[in-house]
Amino acid sequence: MKFAQYKQQAQKGFTLIELMIVVAIIGILAAVALPAYQDYTVRGRVSELAILGSSMKATVTENIANNGGTIAAGACKGVTNLATATDNTLSSNCTDTTGVILVTGTSKAKSVPLTLTPTVNTDGTVAWKCTTTTALFKYAPAECRNAIASGTP
Secondary structure, three states: OHHHHHHHOOOOOOOHHHHHHHHHHHHHHHHHHHHHHHHHHHHHHHHHHHHHHHHHHHHHHHHHHHOOOOOOOOOOOOOOOOOOOOOOEEEEEEOOOOOOEEEEEOHHHOOOEEEEEEEEOOOOOEEEEEEEOHHHHHHOOHHHHOOEOOOOO
16 A cells, blocks of 8 residues: 555656756757847848849839840939838949949848849840849848859949
């Protein structure tokens, strides 16, 4: 009978070492997940820059097509540069003679500059190349990570 009573009073709950192991595992996971989440948020902010640049690309492409497939003065006609900074976009600029678009992020977007450069193919279509600095590749959209800009655009 005494053995049966002893068996009923078996361990209840967790030991201190088990709790310490769980806390250590949670700490390691948090140490890995937090920086990854922060990079993910910045990439989301930089994607806003790419979207703004895409809307500008459409206008520049149309201007080049209307000019007989030639990039010349007037390539940015109708493109509105950003007048007031937003939470994620510091500035946008279109160079009228080349059609090159530069969209720069705010500090929340790690000041990532995206440079969109048009070139006219032999068939008259316009191809766009997106570049950024290599140090900021991890924040840039995939299409901008393949081309390296020399220095900061």
